[in-house]
Amino acid sequence: MQETLFYLRVGHLLTYSMSDSNTTDFINPSTFILLGIPGLEAAHVWISIPFCTMYVIAVLGNSTILFMVKTEPSLHGPMYYFLCMLTVTDLGLSTSMLPKMLSIFWFNSKEISFSACLTQMYFIHCFSVIESGILVAMALDRYVAICHPLRYSTILTNPVVAKIGMTMVLRGGMLTLPYPFLARQWQYCRTNIIPQPYCAHIAVVNLACDDTRISSYYGIFVLFSVTGLDLNFIAMSYTQILRAICSLPTKDARIKTFRTCSSHLFATLACYIPGLFISLMNRFGQNVPMHFHVLISNMYLMMPPMLNPIIYGVRTKQIRGRLLQLFTHSGA
Template sequence: MTYSNTTDFTNPSTFVLLGIPGLEAAHVWISIPFCAMYVIALLGNFTILFIVKTEPSLHEPMYYFLCMLAVTDLVLITSTLPKMLAIFWFNSREIDFSACLAQLFFIHCFASIESGILAAMALDRYVAICHPLRHSAILTNTLVAKISLVVVLRSCMESLPYPLLVRQWSYCRTNLISQPYCEHIAVVKLACGDTRVSNYYGLFALFGVAGLDVIFIAISYMQIVRAIFRLPTREARLKTFLTCGSHISVIIIFYIPTLFSSLIYRFGKNFPLHVHVLISNMYLLLPPILNPIIYGVKTKQIRGRLLGLMTQK
């Protein structure tokens, strides 16, 4: 099927996702690692959920937040990757306008939830290292539930304007999206008229919400580093710092591709399109794949439980 670059519609009933422009001939080959990523993400995150559920010693705030992270990653990757594979395998490029808005909402909402969970996990690490004797008294199950509820509600409220703003614009140029999924700024670029409100809101959400999470995480780790340097021996400092290693790795994997992708969309006019699309995919695909691997390898309790299950089998 061929798609023209222009249409005569006022508002489209469908959008057309182009996959990875410039690499259409390689879509089948690209689908192989993408499919493998999806399988790894499903197995890894469901394994984390199963281990935490079946191991009573892991029923602690850090692992509750880790379960939230696993569920968030599952929703995030499932909202995008099946449609990508349909494009790569069956050339199923069309997506209903309402389905596009729903996908757009889920991507931004659960990316925001992930950011909030990472901030909550930084709080848990701060309390565990700076106030170890009061950890269970401060981070009670009730407080963990309240933090989780606030993170979810904040993310839903922050993400709801995205589809509402996209719906109000007129689309009179093209319905071709140079992506394998519906992303806010990619859809807004197809609209006619003045769409600065959407652009400004996208920047506000990026720096005002995710930016606040990053600042909170940075402050938490500044306090953690100060507490680590007060420890009497080098071995104690190294051991304490390594307890934060998995969380720091997950933070880097999530925030750097997210920031890079958002800034390229707005300011990288001369950046190769297929490279930009691949980088944009990474901020949605890498965290769901690598988070369970990182926590499975670096967290002693999870690693021990997983080895125990494998030994029993």
């Protein structure tokens, strides 16, 4: 029997056939087996090189952003506070999956306990939802800055920024909390083999022999209530932003104003566009080998944590200037 299910971020369409895995006679195993990239086990060491590189770039890049914002008083503002929230979320997301993934590639350490699997599942999905929410908060920041510049400092005060950030964290934590609890209640009596290098919700639920429709329906609910609402809010914000930009009197003013939100726009596209591509690939690419689906999906998860510090480092004048100062002083 073959099932096709949705989920946010990790939530591309995941197609998995139970007949593709070896089955054993057991009930509720204490451990799961993560296969890594099925069909490419012989190349795991080589596959680990780009993933390790992406992880190192993500850790160094996001840590640098946090350091610069903390040490540079001119960066103490709402836009950069939201950027710090995004970098912390990216660090959490990449660290939730990459260390275990690399241990599979390097040391063939495929076993993961049931509790550890559910914990990893929770944090991967939680950070994914939080990141989507932070991008919405950053869209709000750009909307206020461009459409209501005179009221910017009075609307987005430090307490308001903190409350927005806390709201997004609580939303992510509460919405994804049912996933491990639902997964824990199912009976697992077919196989303990997960054809991925990490514990995604749908990959685990697919191993259950119970009726897991409630997990599937809740995953679809999260997909549409989070991704759908967030994208609509971002789209509405940029509609108003573009109207305000088009009303400016000169071309130079329009270009200069648009550049102030270009970093956030690129970060948003880097987050959502690859996910749309993967969803389409999984929907219409039934003849694509499974290992290609898994490989591309894992690359997609690591792209935003790696790209976001690069995007903001290159596109944001204040961060770029501060970064050049750090390298200049260190080289002097």
